[in-house]
Amino acid sequence: MENKLLKRLNKSKEASKIELTRQDDAKIGKIINNCSNKQFFKCKIEPDLLTDPELDLLYVPKNCAEQVEQFAKYVWESGWNAMPHHALPSWLRDNDYLLKGHRPPLPSFKACFKSIFRIHTETGNIWTHFIGAICICITSFFYLLKPHYETKIQEIFVFGTFFLGAFACLICSALFHTFYCYSPKVCKIFNKIDYCGISILIMASFVPWLYYAFYCDATAKLTYMILIVVLGIACIIVSLWDKFSTPDFRAMRALIFTSLAFSGLIPAVHYLSSSGSYKAFNFGAFGWLIACGILYVVGASLYATRIPERLFPGKFDIWFQSHQIFHVFVVIAVYVHLYGITKLASYRLTIGDCLTAHIETDFSFEF
Numbered sequence: 066m067e068n069k070l071l072k073r074l075n076k077s078k079e080a081s082k083i084e085l086t087r088q089d090d091a092k093i094g095k096i097i098n099n100c101s102n103k104q105f106f107k108c109k110i111e112p113d114l115l116t117d118p119e120l121d122l123l124y125v126p127k128n129c130a131e132q133v134e135q136f137a138k139y140v141w142e143s144g145w146n147a148m149p150h151h152a153l154p155s156w157l158r159d160n161d162y163l164l165k166g167h168r169p170p171l172p173s174f175k176a177c178f179k180s181i182f183r184i185h186t187e188t189g190n191i192w193t194h195f196i197g198a199i200c201i202c203i204t205s206f207f208y209l210l211k212p213h214y215e216t217k218i219q220e221i222f223v224f225g226t227f228f229l230g231a232f233a234c235l236i237c238s239a240l241f242h243t244f245y246c247y248s249p250k251v252c253k254i255f256n257k258i259d260y261c262g263i264s265i266l267i268m269a270s271f272v273p274w275l276y277y278a279f280y281c282d283a284t285a286k287l288t289y290m291i292l293i294v295v296l297g298i299a300c301i302i303v304s305l306w307d308k309f310s311t312p313d314f315r316a317m318r319a320l321i322f323t324s325l326a327f328s329g330l331i332p333a334v335h336y337l338s339s340s341g342s343y344k345a346f347n348f349g350a351f352g353w354l355i356a357c358g359i360l361y362v363v364g365a366s367l368y369a370t371r372i373p374e375r376l377f378p379g380k381f382d383i384w385f386q387s388h389q390i391f392h393v394f395v396v397i398a399v400y401v402h403l404y405g406i407t408k409l410a411s412y413r414l415t416i417g418d419c420l421t422a423h424i425e426t427d428f429s430f431e432f
């Protein structure tokens with residue numbers, strides 16, 4: 066019966082595609098030997114199962130697969146080695162153009178956290194957004210304490226919303242990339258949090274622009290804010306769907322988030338038609354919005370197509386892979402957007418209240 070079990074275990078080992086060394090194989094042998102008395106890290110095979118003539122053969126491989134996975138976690142707990150992509154368990158396989166340098170499943174949140182100080186395929190992804198989140202925190206601190214934002218609570222609210230959205234997106238992303246290798250369940254949960262963060266950033270980016278672009282048009286301002294919130298919530302609901310995070314839906318994810326960002330074309334066309342292109346580009350921050358759009362589109366395209374690693378598999382395993390470039394583009398886009406809305410805000414604040422602005426607009430048209 067033990068031979069039978071050993072065969073089953075080896076089959077499961079092959080099926081789970083976990084590559085183990087000879088030394089590890091010897092340890093697996095030890096698992097078999099100690100299985101009946103459960104001395105070796107919580108063996109899951111019941112002792113009476115080994116002597117049961119009516120052994121449920123379907124049950125055994127499931128148990129063995131679990132054992133191998135637990136064993137792998139045990140081996141890697143004290144000091145893990147980076148793995149090739151083909152050796153990863155299926156739930157950790159995402160980008161098959163990154164051939165080596167992947168983290169194995171790690172046994173605890175602590176081990177996942179410690180992994181941020183090691184070099185692997187996720188190091189760049191974690192740090193690009195972690196540093197981005199810290200930068201946003203520092204920027205918001207100085208920004209919101211500027212003298213002219215102290216006077217109006219609305220100014221603090223609209224800019225604060227943007228900073229909060231940007232921070233939420235970047236920190237959720239950094240957390241996802243840090244902890245997703247813990248278990249399939251944690252991977253799914255953090256993946257959803259990451260996608261929610263993207264929708265929140267897009268919604269939050271609209272708030273200050275709509276607030277200043279439609280400063281004196283409360284109806285348009287409210288309508289567009291409701292529109293973006295409804296679309297953003299719809300995106301969050303879609304991203305809570307389990308299959309949304311699978312590799313097959315990569316292009317779909319890029320398309321959905323880009324579409325959400327591009328729903329801003331509706332208020333942009335409205336602003337352009339009511340204010341004219343001169344005002345839109347010189348005071349409405351249109352140039353900066355277009356730059357932002359280009360950054361998002363290029364970043365999302367690289368993310369969806371997995372360029373450059375698709376063209377040179379194995380050459381961008383650690384640095385300059387598409388996901389890292391996408392992350393960097395997101396951080397740059399956040400700052401480009403911030404610069405744009407700052408310009409728009411200072412224009413609004415210099416021309417005074419709505420009545421003054423109206424007179425000035427009329428005057429400029431006559432002129």
Ligand SMILES: [Zn+2]
Pocket residue numbers: 190238242388392
């Ligand atoms: Zn990411």
